[in-house]
Amino acid sequence: AAEIAQCLAATLSPDTNTRIAAELKISELSAHPEAGVALSQIVSSQDSDLALRQMSLLHRHSASIVLRKYVKERWSPFFSQFRGSAPPPEIKSQIRQAVFQGLSDPLRKIRSLSASCITSSPFKKHGLCAVTLSLIANCDWPEEYPDLLSSLIGLLSSQSTDSVHGAMQVFVEFVKADLTEDQLLPVLRQLLPVLLNVLGATDQHSPLTRSRTIAVFNQCIDALFMVKDSYPQAVKEATASVLPVWLDAFKVLLAIDPKQDVENTPNWDGLIVRAQVFKTLEVIHKSFPKVLAPYLPDFLNASLHHLNSLFPTFSQSYITSQLPVPMTSEDDTFDLVQLVIPLLDFVSSVARGGKAKQWFDSNTIAALTSEVMKWVQMTSDDEEEWATNANTFIAQDSDESAPYSTRAAGFELIAMLLERYPKSLGTTFQSLIQQIIAESQQARDAGNDSWWKSLEAVLAALGSLSEPILDFIEDEEVSGRPKPIDIPTLLTSVVPSLLGLSQFPFLQGRGFVFASQYAKLLPPQLVGQYLEAAVQVVEAPDAGIPVKISAIKSIYNFFDAAQGSEFVNIAPRIAQDIGPFLLVTTEDTLSLVLDTLSVVVETDKAKWVNANLASSLVGAILEVWTKFNKDPILLSILTDILASLAGSPSPGVYQTVVTQALPPLSQAIAPSNETWIASAAIELITSLVRGAPDSGLGDGFFSTLAPNLFQSLKTAEDRDIIQNGISCLTLVIRKDFDQLRTWTNPSTNETGLDSVLAVVAKQLQAEDESGGLVIGDLIIHLFRKAGEAVLPVLPGLLQAMVARMPNVSTATFAQSLIVPFAFLIHNGQRDTVLSLLETTNINGRNGLDILINAWCENMETFQGFWATRISTLALCSLYVSERPSLQNLVVKGDLIFKAETSNVIMTRSRTKKIPTEFTSIPFPVKALKLLLHDLQSGGEAAAMGLGDGGLSDVASDDGDDDWDDDERKHQGFKEEEFQFLSDMLGPRGVAFDNDEALDINDNDDEDLKADPISQIDLKEHLFTFFRECASRNTGNFSAVVDQLTADEILVVRRVVSGEQ
Structure with a gap:
């Protein structure tokens, strides 16, 4: 122990060499079982120097703990990092006892020193002893550590706040990780009453300790739900007896005015208890809604009261930042939003579920919506970050990438209310809009710097709901009822005045975005004015990030909603303006710019694009791809843009695009270790082929592409290269088969058709079926386009395909092999194909037998409109052929139902004992069954x-x-x-x-x-x-x-x- 202590002390040395030597020595000493005892004694000793006791738990970083490292590496083969031999049972017992003793240490820094703060939640903080004990429990309990549970419950039942705090940290993880189905219910019977006692002891235990009881209870609810199907009666009895008691306790907690937790207090610890209550209520609502139903009106009233009561604090601490946000008593951060988000989520969940319809009347919806609109206002932190970080600003306003925030949760609740109670919400929104407009003007006149935030928030909320609101308005008008929300008046009377407020860029930008989200309701002349104003902002050198980004987003929305070619006159100017942004933006901003450019160049099929503009855009696209060729989202947008440019009928544009893009992209296909580059390059080339005119790919296209493409497909093991390469070849066959047919590889003298067949042969021989559905498309189009050119190799190809069928493991690959046969059978080659297969022998099996069995077994999984039709039509043709070889074939029939499997969930073990069996029936019977299934x-x-x-x-x-x-x-x-x-x-x-x-x-x-x-x-x-x-x-x-x-x-x- 003394030597370990000396080494730990040396790790505090400012001298690097001394520290490294000490750490190496500790690692060496850890090979001896006594090291664990020494470490645990130092941790639990209350006489040691505090700094030394802390350091004995830390190794290099706060997340690397010496004792924890010892347990992971030396305790048991249970741990993946285990090395060496495990300590004897008596040593383990001493260590467990010492670590358990540490749970009651009077110093919170020993009980609660941050191990790994993954999030800002205080429940990611666990005492060092708790972390180590959880590891040991995970390995040893219950066989080698049978008294752990009773000992922990004993600590919870003690009068020591330190002991309760330490034990609670273990239980937060214990219930989640270490209890099996059989152990859970007995444990909960002992644990939950003790937890409830701790929760109710407000004078004895801190809010953070009491909040942890709810966190553990939350885990218990999850665990009960997981075993609900295995133990239905026991879980039903447990929930009926346990949940009402806790729900009554929650009612009492939430009935206390939350203001007392934020006013005249050194911290907001009390809010953490409330946050845990709302999180748990949502879990109960999803897991056991019937038990919660009678309590919902009380909890919904409490939710509304919390929103109203806490908003002044939110406004002062977050919207205007007049008051600081205090740290918790454990020196952690707890934001008010960490309470409000689960509260809003709970109300959304209840609104969605429909079990409290009586509560959601017009009055409560009006009150609730009014409160929510306050909470979704921008905070001062939002302003500061969004003003300088374009990516963050875009992400917060995106359906796909928005971080979950109070604003996001509030908008989701409003959306749910609109879905479930549209008429009540429509009326509420209309009056609320008028109220907010008036109040914001009054605040502006009074000199309030934040006057614009409520107006921005309501426009943002309406904008986020533009699609359902537009549908709702349309439905009401069709029914002869007045518009529930007067959006047109906002667009004509309110929003235009916001577009010039450059001193309030977020409101100015919101005006642009809002107008574009409701472009369908704008008169044509006003659409043009809005779009012109947005373009001027994009062109303005002094416009800030928020308004410039908003202007680009509004351009995207206007073009996305456009009908036909209404913006064709302004499209060249916008494309010219946006192009330079491609070279200076990243992440979400770049994605927005690309999306906008994509919808712009799609306008009027890019007829307005000239060769010079195409050249500049292609150059920028290639540069973006070079920088971000690993980003699949950006790549998908780039391919769309390139296809649109290549598809432009304007003179010289296609040639310009191909001349500039094809050579570097073809070069990038050359085999290398950076497979993602080749894969992405093939996708971009495919977009060029897709945009090619009907007259063909143009001279020299395939000769530039083919050598590297075929070489890559010949050697590639990467799935994306294989799939993208085959798809590219398929499109070339469709667009310009003659160019492929007449091409010859100058290095090997192999023809284009031979090269394609080599690709097919490689996929048929490969164990990996990643070629999947795409190889079938290639074969189909080869048959459709090649005509007589493929006849010499057709018998060998068909025999190779049928030989592969018995070993197929995926439905898509089976379809790839079967559908080409269906195509030939339907297109006049039935008898030829059947005769070939009748004389084909594959490992003792008739080729026709192999095809028909594979076909019958996989037909119902076929994908694609054309493929399913050709299969059905060919099956009809096979039946009416009345061919004796088909009449005598036996295939898999219907599932055989067994009494022992009736009304039983078939697990893997049960399926092994009672395997699934099918009848055997003649092919004609199966054919009729499949055709009837189609009907x-x-x-x-x-x-x-x-x-x-x-x-x-x-x-x-x-x-x-x-x-x-x-x-x-x-x-x-x-x-x-x-x-x-x-x-x-x-x-x-x-x-x-x-x-x-x-x-x-x-x-x-x-x-x-x-x-x-x-x-x-x-x-x-x-x-x-x-x-x-x-x-x-x-x-x-x-x-x-x-x-x-x-x-x-x-x-x-x-x-x-x-x-x-």
Whole structure:
């Protein structure tokens, strides 16, 4: 112990060599079991020098603790960092005892010295002894440390505030990490009453210690929810007996005026208790909403009171910064927003759930909205940071990257109120806007420097809700009702006066953004005026960051909402203005500039772009890519811009873009260790191909690209290079197959077609199936474009594809191999293909057997509108062929249901014991099943009354209790929403397989969308197929139908009889 102490003292030396030597010596001594005892004794000794006791716990950095390091490296093989042999049990016992003793140390710096402050939350602070004991408990409890839990509960039950504080820090992590399902319920029965006693002992324990009891209780709720399905009755009894007691305690805590925690107090520790209450209430609401429901009105009233009561403090300490924010009693920071955010989240959650509808009447919504609008104002810290940091300013106003703040939480609550109670909120907002406009003017006249903040906040809130508000306004007007919120008056009478307030740049900028968010409501002449003003700000050299960024964002919004070519006259000027920003911006700012440039160059298909402008923009784009070629978001925008520029029909633009971009990008494809560069370069080249005119890629395009592209695909193992490279090749085949066909590699004399087939062969042989769906697209378009050129190699290619099928592990790769066969079968090559496969032998299996089994097993997972259609059409063709080899094939049928698996969740272990089994059925039967599934999944069976299966009345624990009567009738949707889905999905409206109409699975390219297959009325085709098969008894149709299920037979009969 003495030697360890000397070394620890030496680590305090200002001499570097002395410190390093001491640290090395400690590491050497740690190999001996006695070192752990010595360290733990120094930690727990109350006689040692405080600085030395602290230093014994620190190693190099505050996060590296000598004793903790010893436990991780020397305690047990349980730890991944373990090395050497573990200390004997008696040594471990001594260390555990000493560390446990440290939990009651009178010095908080020993109990609560920061180990690793990951966030500003005070609950990330754990005592050094608590950290070490948690590690030991994680390893030893309960087998080697059986008395830990009772000992910790003993500390909680003691009269010592130090002991309670130390034990609480262990429990914060203990419940979360170390309790199994079987241990949880017994532990909670002992623990929760003790925690509740500590929470209620306001005179004995500090607010921070009491807040930790709620944090532990919060973890208990999470843990109970996790085991709810395994122990439903026990959890139900536990929640019924435990939750009401705690909820009553929370009611008492929140009923106390929060002002007493912020006025005339040295710290705001009391607010931390309240913050933990609101966090826990939200967890309870999500986990056990039925228990919480009777308490919701009280907690919602308390929430509203807290917002009202604490706002003056928020205003003075944050909006105007007249008063400082105090540190906690543990010298940590606690911002008021750390209470308000969970409060707002809780209210949002309740509003969403619908269990307190009576509380959300017009009066409370008005009061709540009014309070929230106060809290979402900009703070002085916001002003200071946003004025100088463009990226932060953009991020706070973005749906995707906004940091979660009071403003974000407030806007989310307002959005939820608009969704659930639109009429009440609309009325509230209209009167609130008028009130804020009047009050802000009064404050301005009175000389209040912050007069503009409330007006900026309400405009920001309305702007964040522009889409639902516009929809709401449209719905009301269609119904003949007045506009619930008078946005047009704001746009014409209020916002224009804000655009010149350069001394208030945030309000000025908000005016631009707000106007652009509601561009649809602006008269055309006013849109032009707003846009011109925004462009002038972008061009102004003295405009500050907030207003310049806001102007660019408004330009983006105006162009994004534009119809046709209305801004074509100003587009060249804007592109010229924005281009230079590409070279001087980064991160969110660069992303905004690129997004804006992207929508600008898309205007009128870039007909207005000339060669000079294209050249300057391409140069900037390449420079941006060179700097940020690892950023996938920026890369996706760059490819869009390049495609738009390449697609410009203006004379000389395409040639300029290709001449400037293709050579350096093709060079970047050359194989190297920096695979992301090659992958990104291929994406950018693909965008050039995409923008190429219908006449082709132009002379020399493919000869510049091909050598490095094929070499990269030949050697690449990187998935992105493979996928992007194959996609690029596919697009080249679609756009200019002749250029690929006539190209010959000067180094190998290999033709372009041979090189493509080599790429396909490599993917068929590879174990990694990352080529996935893209290799199938390549083969399909090769078949479509190559014609007779591919005939000499077609048999070998098809045999190689079918040989790969038995070892396929992913559905996308299976589709890539199967759909080309479907294409050939549907396009007049059925008998040729079947004859080839009948004579193909793959490891003793017939090629046709392999294809048909793979097809039947994977067809229902096929993706893409065209692919699913060609598969269905080819399957019809196979059935009507009546080929004997198909009639005799046996494939996987329906799932076999077993009594022992009925109403049982099938875990992995159960599946191993009781494996899933299927019937075996003839191919013709399976073919009809699959074709019927196409009808049923498309909604036809539902229209016939066969699609429900009686599942709509299945009972649920908490499921639809949150839905109102209208929503419950329509499975969680309101009637008009459900009707929309019915119109989209039903057979009487949009074609049932029309993925494009739903904007899902829209991964077909333009060629496939224009293919006649995509235009076929597939529903009518299937009806005709079934009726003709029935009338001609094709393939012994009646006997095949008899082998279907009862429901399937009923569908066939209705289809054949003409019922629709």
